[in-house]
Amino acid sequence: MTxxxxxxxxxxxxxxxxxxxxxxxxxxxxxxxxxxGLKFEVYLPPSLALWLLDRIEQGHFLDPSEATFVLLGEAQDTELHVDLRNELLKCSMQSAINDPRPGISGEDMFERMREKSKSPLPEPAQWKKQSRR
Known part of the structure:
Protein backbone atom coordinates (compact mmCIF):
# COMPACT_ATOMS: atom_id res chain seq x y z
CA MET A 1 0.00 0.00 0.00
CA THR A 2 1.39 3.39 -0.86
CA GLY A 37 20.19 -3.05 -11.31
CA LEU A 38 18.44 -3.89 -8.05
CA LYS A 39 18.16 -7.18 -6.22
CA PHE A 40 15.63 -7.63 -3.42
CA GLU A 41 13.68 -10.24 -1.51
CA VAL A 42 9.90 -10.37 -1.60
CA TYR A 43 7.23 -12.14 0.44
CA LEU A 44 3.99 -13.08 -1.29
CA PRO A 45 0.88 -13.88 0.74
CA PRO A 46 -0.63 -17.31 0.00
CA SER A 47 -3.13 -16.18 -2.66
CA LEU A 48 -0.47 -14.37 -4.73
CA ALA A 49 2.07 -17.16 -4.15
CA LEU A 50 -0.35 -19.77 -5.48
CA TRP A 51 -1.30 -17.57 -8.43
CA LEU A 52 2.37 -17.18 -9.33
CA LEU A 53 3.20 -20.88 -8.91
CA ASP A 54 0.22 -21.76 -11.13
CA ARG A 55 1.56 -19.43 -13.84
CA ILE A 56 5.02 -21.04 -13.59
CA GLU A 57 3.48 -24.54 -13.82
CA GLN A 58 1.55 -23.40 -16.91
CA GLY A 59 4.78 -22.20 -18.52
CA HIS A 60 4.00 -18.47 -18.44
CA PHE A 61 7.15 -17.75 -16.42
CA LEU A 62 10.34 -19.66 -15.73
CA ASP A 63 10.60 -18.52 -12.12
CA PRO A 64 9.44 -15.78 -9.73
CA SER A 65 12.24 -13.41 -10.74
CA GLU A 66 11.20 -13.56 -14.40
CA ALA A 67 7.58 -12.90 -13.39
CA THR A 68 8.69 -9.90 -11.33
CA PHE A 69 10.74 -8.56 -14.25
CA VAL A 70 7.88 -8.99 -16.75
CA LEU A 71 5.06 -7.75 -14.51
CA LEU A 72 6.96 -4.72 -13.24
CA GLY A 73 7.88 -3.91 -16.85
CA GLU A 74 4.19 -4.04 -17.77
CA ALA A 75 3.34 -1.77 -14.83
CA GLN A 76 6.02 0.68 -15.98
CA ASP A 77 4.67 0.59 -19.56
CA THR A 78 1.10 1.32 -18.45
CA GLU A 79 2.04 3.99 -15.90
CA LEU A 80 1.73 6.75 -18.49
CA HIS A 81 -1.65 5.52 -19.75
CA VAL A 82 -3.91 6.88 -17.03
CA ASP A 83 -7.00 6.26 -19.15
CA LEU A 84 -6.26 2.53 -19.39
CA ARG A 85 -5.43 2.28 -15.68
CA ASN A 86 -8.70 4.05 -14.80
CA GLU A 87 -10.64 1.71 -17.07
CA LEU A 88 -8.98 -1.30 -15.43
CA LEU A 89 -9.85 0.09 -12.00
CA LYS A 90 -13.48 0.56 -13.08
CA CYS A 91 -13.61 -3.04 -14.35
CA SER A 92 -12.09 -4.33 -11.10
CA MET A 93 -14.60 -2.36 -9.04
CA GLN A 94 -17.51 -3.55 -11.17
CA SER A 95 -16.30 -7.13 -10.79
CA ALA A 96 -16.26 -6.70 -6.99
CA ILE A 97 -19.76 -5.20 -7.09
CA ASN A 98 -21.01 -8.12 -9.19
CA ASP A 99 -19.40 -10.73 -6.92
CA PRO A 100 -22.26 -12.94 -5.67
CA ARG A 101 -20.50 -13.84 -2.42
CA PRO A 102 -21.81 -12.05 0.66
CA GLY A 103 -19.77 -9.05 1.77
CA ILE A 104 -18.46 -8.39 5.26
CA SER A 105 -18.46 -5.21 7.28
CA GLY A 106 -15.27 -3.28 7.98
CA GLU A 107 -15.66 -4.16 11.65
CA ASP A 108 -15.85 -7.89 10.83
CA MET A 109 -12.85 -7.59 8.53
CA PHE A 110 -10.74 -5.94 11.25
CA GLU A 111 -11.83 -8.60 13.74
CA ARG A 112 -10.78 -11.36 11.34
CA MET A 113 -7.45 -9.62 10.81
CA ARG A 114 -6.92 -9.30 14.59
CA GLU A 115 -7.66 -13.00 15.08
CA LYS A 116 -5.41 -14.02 12.22
CA SER A 117 -2.54 -11.89 13.53
CA LYS A 118 -2.65 -13.69 16.90
CA SER A 119 -1.32 -16.95 15.47
CA PRO A 120 2.12 -17.17 13.92
CA LEU A 121 2.38 -17.59 10.18
CA PRO A 122 3.64 -20.94 8.91
CA GLU A 123 7.12 -20.92 7.43
CA PRO A 124 6.78 -19.68 3.82
CA ALA A 125 7.87 -21.80 0.89
CA GLN A 126 11.11 -20.57 -0.65
CA TRP A 127 12.01 -20.71 -4.34
CA LYS A 128 15.54 -21.93 -5.08
CA LYS A 129 17.11 -21.04 -8.41
CA GLN A 130 18.75 -23.90 -10.25
CA SER A 131 22.45 -23.27 -10.59
CA ARG A 132 23.94 -24.26 -13.94
CA ARG A 133 27.67 -24.77 -14.05
Missing part, protein backbone atom coordinates in the same frame (compact mmCIF):
# COMPACT_ATOMS: atom_id res chain seq x y z
CA UNK A 3 -1.13 5.71 0.72
CA UNK A 4 -0.89 6.57 4.39
CA UNK A 5 -3.90 5.62 6.43
CA UNK A 6 -4.75 4.78 9.98
CA UNK A 7 -5.59 1.23 10.98
CA UNK A 8 -8.26 0.63 13.60
CA UNK A 9 -5.65 1.00 16.38
CA UNK A 10 -5.01 4.63 15.45
CA UNK A 11 -1.49 3.97 14.18
CA UNK A 12 -0.31 5.47 10.92
CA UNK A 13 0.81 3.02 8.24
CA UNK A 14 3.45 2.98 7.12
CA UNK A 15 5.11 4.28 10.25
CA UNK A 16 6.72 7.66 9.41
CA UNK A 17 10.18 6.39 10.44
CA UNK A 18 9.84 3.35 8.15
CA UNK A 19 8.68 5.53 5.27
CA UNK A 20 11.57 7.97 5.79
CA UNK A 21 14.05 5.07 5.88
CA UNK A 22 12.65 3.62 2.64
CA UNK A 23 12.84 6.99 0.85
CA UNK A 24 16.39 7.54 2.08
CA UNK A 25 17.46 4.04 1.04
CA UNK A 26 15.96 4.50 -2.44
CA UNK A 27 17.93 7.72 -2.84
CA UNK A 28 21.15 6.07 -1.65
CA UNK A 29 20.75 3.12 -4.05
CA UNK A 30 19.98 5.15 -7.18
CA UNK A 31 23.50 5.35 -8.59
CA UNK A 32 24.34 1.70 -7.90
CA UNK A 33 20.99 0.57 -9.33
CA UNK A 34 21.54 2.67 -12.45
CA UNK A 35 24.74 0.73 -13.10
CA UNK A 36 23.93 -2.74 -11.80
Missing amino acids: KDHEDDGGHEWPHPADKAYAVDQARRLHDRARKG
Whole structure:
Protein backbone atom coordinates (compact mmCIF):
# COMPACT_ATOMS: atom_id res chain seq x y z
CA MET A 1 0.00 0.00 0.00
CA THR A 2 1.39 3.39 -0.86
CA LYS A 3 -1.13 5.71 0.72
CA ASP A 4 -0.89 6.57 4.39
CA HIS A 5 -3.90 5.62 6.43
CA GLU A 6 -4.75 4.78 9.98
CA ASP A 7 -5.59 1.23 10.98
CA ASP A 8 -8.26 0.63 13.60
CA GLY A 9 -5.65 1.00 16.38
CA GLY A 10 -5.01 4.63 15.45
CA HIS A 11 -1.49 3.97 14.18
CA GLU A 12 -0.31 5.47 10.92
CA TRP A 13 0.81 3.02 8.24
CA PRO A 14 3.45 2.98 7.12
CA HIS A 15 5.11 4.28 10.25
CA PRO A 16 6.72 7.66 9.41
CA ALA A 17 10.18 6.39 10.44
CA ASP A 18 9.84 3.35 8.15
CA LYS A 19 8.68 5.53 5.27
CA ALA A 20 11.57 7.97 5.79
CA TYR A 21 14.05 5.07 5.88
CA ALA A 22 12.65 3.62 2.64
CA VAL A 23 12.84 6.99 0.85
CA ASP A 24 16.39 7.54 2.08
CA GLN A 25 17.46 4.04 1.04
CA ALA A 26 15.96 4.50 -2.44
CA ARG A 27 17.93 7.72 -2.84
CA ARG A 28 21.15 6.07 -1.65
CA LEU A 29 20.75 3.12 -4.05
CA HIS A 30 19.98 5.15 -7.18
CA ASP A 31 23.50 5.35 -8.59
CA ARG A 32 24.34 1.70 -7.90
CA ALA A 33 20.99 0.57 -9.33
CA ARG A 34 21.54 2.67 -12.45
CA LYS A 35 24.74 0.73 -13.10
CA GLY A 36 23.93 -2.74 -11.80
CA GLY A 37 20.19 -3.05 -11.31
CA LEU A 38 18.44 -3.89 -8.05
CA LYS A 39 18.16 -7.18 -6.22
CA PHE A 40 15.63 -7.63 -3.42
CA GLU A 41 13.68 -10.24 -1.51
CA VAL A 42 9.90 -10.37 -1.60
CA TYR A 43 7.23 -12.14 0.44
CA LEU A 44 3.99 -13.08 -1.29
CA PRO A 45 0.88 -13.88 0.74
CA PRO A 46 -0.63 -17.31 0.00
CA SER A 47 -3.13 -16.18 -2.66
CA LEU A 48 -0.47 -14.37 -4.73
CA ALA A 49 2.07 -17.16 -4.15
CA LEU A 50 -0.35 -19.77 -5.48
CA TRP A 51 -1.30 -17.57 -8.43
CA LEU A 52 2.37 -17.18 -9.33
CA LEU A 53 3.20 -20.88 -8.91
CA ASP A 54 0.22 -21.76 -11.13
CA ARG A 55 1.56 -19.43 -13.84
CA ILE A 56 5.02 -21.04 -13.59
CA GLU A 57 3.48 -24.54 -13.82
CA GLN A 58 1.55 -23.40 -16.91
CA GLY A 59 4.78 -22.20 -18.52
CA HIS A 60 4.00 -18.47 -18.44
CA PHE A 61 7.15 -17.75 -16.42
CA LEU A 62 10.34 -19.66 -15.73
CA ASP A 63 10.60 -18.52 -12.12
CA PRO A 64 9.44 -15.78 -9.73
CA SER A 65 12.24 -13.41 -10.74
CA GLU A 66 11.20 -13.56 -14.40
CA ALA A 67 7.58 -12.90 -13.39
CA THR A 68 8.69 -9.90 -11.33
CA PHE A 69 10.74 -8.56 -14.25
CA VAL A 70 7.88 -8.99 -16.75
CA LEU A 71 5.06 -7.75 -14.51
CA LEU A 72 6.96 -4.72 -13.24
CA GLY A 73 7.88 -3.91 -16.85
CA GLU A 74 4.19 -4.04 -17.77
CA ALA A 75 3.34 -1.77 -14.83
CA GLN A 76 6.02 0.68 -15.98
CA ASP A 77 4.67 0.59 -19.56
CA THR A 78 1.10 1.32 -18.45
CA GLU A 79 2.04 3.99 -15.90
CA LEU A 80 1.73 6.75 -18.49
CA HIS A 81 -1.65 5.52 -19.75
CA VAL A 82 -3.91 6.88 -17.03
CA ASP A 83 -7.00 6.26 -19.15
CA LEU A 84 -6.26 2.53 -19.39
CA ARG A 85 -5.43 2.28 -15.68
CA ASN A 86 -8.70 4.05 -14.80
CA GLU A 87 -10.64 1.71 -17.07
CA LEU A 88 -8.98 -1.30 -15.43
CA LEU A 89 -9.85 0.09 -12.00
CA LYS A 90 -13.48 0.56 -13.08
CA CYS A 91 -13.61 -3.04 -14.35
CA SER A 92 -12.09 -4.33 -11.10
CA MET A 93 -14.60 -2.36 -9.04
CA GLN A 94 -17.51 -3.55 -11.17
CA SER A 95 -16.30 -7.13 -10.79
CA ALA A 96 -16.26 -6.70 -6.99
CA ILE A 97 -19.76 -5.20 -7.09
CA ASN A 98 -21.01 -8.12 -9.19
CA ASP A 99 -19.40 -10.73 -6.92
CA PRO A 100 -22.26 -12.94 -5.67
CA ARG A 101 -20.50 -13.84 -2.42
CA PRO A 102 -21.81 -12.05 0.66
CA GLY A 103 -19.77 -9.05 1.77
CA ILE A 104 -18.46 -8.39 5.26
CA SER A 105 -18.46 -5.21 7.28
CA GLY A 106 -15.27 -3.28 7.98
CA GLU A 107 -15.66 -4.16 11.65
CA ASP A 108 -15.85 -7.89 10.83
CA MET A 109 -12.85 -7.59 8.53
CA PHE A 110 -10.74 -5.94 11.25
CA GLU A 111 -11.83 -8.60 13.74
CA ARG A 112 -10.78 -11.36 11.34
CA MET A 113 -7.45 -9.62 10.81
CA ARG A 114 -6.92 -9.30 14.59
CA GLU A 115 -7.66 -13.00 15.08
CA LYS A 116 -5.41 -14.02 12.22
CA SER A 117 -2.54 -11.89 13.53
CA LYS A 118 -2.65 -13.69 16.90
CA SER A 119 -1.32 -16.95 15.47
CA PRO A 120 2.12 -17.17 13.92
CA LEU A 121 2.38 -17.59 10.18
CA PRO A 122 3.64 -20.94 8.91
CA GLU A 123 7.12 -20.92 7.43
CA PRO A 124 6.78 -19.68 3.82
CA ALA A 125 7.87 -21.80 0.89
CA GLN A 126 11.11 -20.57 -0.65
CA TRP A 127 12.01 -20.71 -4.34
CA LYS A 128 15.54 -21.93 -5.08
CA LYS A 129 17.11 -21.04 -8.41
CA GLN A 130 18.75 -23.90 -10.25
CA SER A 131 22.45 -23.27 -10.59
CA ARG A 132 23.94 -24.26 -13.94
CA ARG A 133 27.67 -24.77 -14.05
